[in-house]
Amino acid sequence: xxxxxxxxxxxxxxxxxxxxxxNPGKLVEFRTxxxxxxxxxxxxxxxxxxxxxxxxxxxxxxALLKARHAAAAVAELRGAPSPGxxxxxxxxxxxxxxxxxAPGIFSARFAGPGADDAANNAKLRxxxxxxxxxxRRARYRCVLAFVAGADDxxxxxAEGTWKGRILDAPRGSGGFGYDPxxxxxxxxxxxxxxxxxxxxxxxxxxxxMRALRDLLTARERSExxxxxxxxSPGQGGGGG
Numbered sequence: 013x014x015x016x017x018x019x020x021x022x023x024x025x026x027x028x029x030x031x032x033x034x035n036p037g038k039l040v041e042f043r044t045x046x047x048x049x050x051x052x053x054x055x056x057x058x059x060x061x062x063x064x065x066x067x068x069x070x071x072x073x074x075a076l077l078k079a080r081h082a083a084a085a086v087a088e089l090r091g092a093p094s095p096g097x098x099x100x101x102x103x104x105x106x107x108x109x110x111x112x113x114a115p116g117i118f119s120a121r122f123a124g125p126g127a128d129d130a131a132n133n134a135k136l137r138x139x140x141x142x143x144x145x146x147x148r149r150a151r152y153r154c155v156l157a158f159v160a161g162a163d164d165x166x167x168x169x170a171e172g173t174w175k176g177r178i179l180d181a182p183r184g185s186g187g188f189g190y191d192p193x194x195x196x197x198x199x200x201x202x203x204x205x206x207x208x209x210x211x212x213x214x215x216x217x218x219x220x221m222r223a224l225r226d227l228l229t230a231r232e233r234s235e236x237x238x239x240x241x242x243x244s245p246g247q248g249g250g251g252g
Contacts, residue, residue: 026052032082032101034063037188038217042100045212045221049228051098061085066103071117074103075157076167084162098161100224104154104217106190108136108178110143119189129189133182136190140178148178152194154216156224168227172219176203187211 027050031042034057043053056063064081068074078101086097105119115122115136123131140148151173158168182192184204191203196214203211212218 026050028097029053030082030086030097030099031055032078032099041212041217044208045218056082059086071103071153071155074117075101075155079157079159080162083159100158102154102156102217104152106150107153108150110147111139133190133193137180150178151175152216154220156220158224158228168224170220170223170227172216174216
């Protein structure tokens with residue numbers, strides 16, 4: 013069930029929001045997590061726009077790169093003036109302690125450019141061959157970036173992490189990526205064995221999205237409030 017909208021201010025009509033992904037699994041998660049916010053959500057994949065090369069050196073750099081690319085590409089597609097429409101992007105991946113934090117930002121292409129989930133998981137199994145269970149600690153990490161347009165100088169940033177360990181054989185058929193191998197010891201299941209609502213509640217992306225929702229809600233509210241005339245008498249205007 014999507015988060016409560018009790019405190020979410022709404023506009024009269026939803027605004028376009030582009031999710032910078034061609035991954036249908038991620039798009040489903042984004043639509044579920046943002047269901048009650050005032051956005052008409054589309055993805056780059058739905059619009060036939062290719063994702064950019066991820067040249068950043070961190071999850072944050074890649075998330076911002078993808079969000080700005082999406083906003084600019086959709087503006088060009090629609091012939092809209094700069095800065096274009098709002099966009100949101102995540103850069104997320106798997107960090108395995110025994111592999112020095114790899115695959116990290118290369119999670120989607122661990123087995124090489126264009127690699128699919130099966131190839132990436134096969135390389136992960138190979139890299140961890142012989143590593144005992146207690147040394148297979150890992151975490152999923154997600155960094156989200158929201159830009160109001162390609163030139164947004166104050167993007168909203170949120171992050172979440174989810175701890176687990178890596179199995180040597182898959183369990184479950186849900187999710188995507190490394191989910192069948194990511195074991196949640198406290199629940200006794202892999203991520204691929206969770207239903208979507210439970211995954212969204214617990215996941216790194218769910219954590220980051222809830223933090224970003226708070227930031228978006230605050231921005232929406234501030235944009236709808238009338239401008240004031242400055243601090244009232246007796247109110248300070250500076251920090252402390």
